[in-house]
Amino acid sequence: MKLAMGSDHVGWELKQEISEYIQSLGHETVDFGAYSSERTDYPKYGKKVAEEVASGQFDGGVLICGTGVGISISANKVKGIRAVVCSEPYTAKLSKQHNNTNIVAFGSRVVGVDLAKMIVKEWLEASYEGGRHAKRVDMIDEIASKE
Ligand code: RB5
Numbered sequence: 454m455k456l457a458m459g460s461d462h463v464g465w466e467l468k469q470e471i472s473e474y475i476q477s478l479g480h481e482t483v484d485f486g487a488y489s490s491e492r493t494d495y496p497k498y499g500k501k502v503a504e505e506v507a508s509g510q511f512d513g514g515v516l517i518c519g520t521g522v523g524i525s526i527s528a529n530k531v532k533g534i535r536a537v538v539c540s541e542p543y544t545a546k547l548s549k550q551h552n553n554t555n556i557v558a559f560g561s562r563v564v565g566v567d568l569a570k571m572i573v574k575e576w577l578e579a580s581y582e583g584g585r586h587a588k589r590v591d592m593i594d595e596i597a598s599k600e
Pocket of ligand 1: 518
């Protein structure tokens, strides 16, 4: 898979470790910033990664800020994006299976490196189940398409 990655300054360090981990699982990552711990604004990176994922050039995205909240809210403003913020692997897995999430987000101030790896692994390995969930996911996407 090809994954787009983004973070703010707070998530930058964890992003490096998670990017290397994703690559060790055999996937490709492209980092859209931030590229240092210099103070910056998470909406820029949430928007950029969301637009890249929505364009269809990536199989998904990974976003990290302090809590994962601000950057995932920003990503969810982009049409076609279903971003989940989670702090444990169960939600990550179910969000892909039931909600067809295309971005996973978490907080570097909330989860440690090992838990972040577990979250990402579960999310990457899960598949959307469709079926009874499809109508509901379509309903979510219709909300954005009415804008
Ligand atoms: C930055 O201080 C912090 O607000 C940001 O990383 C994130 O937690 C926002 O949701």
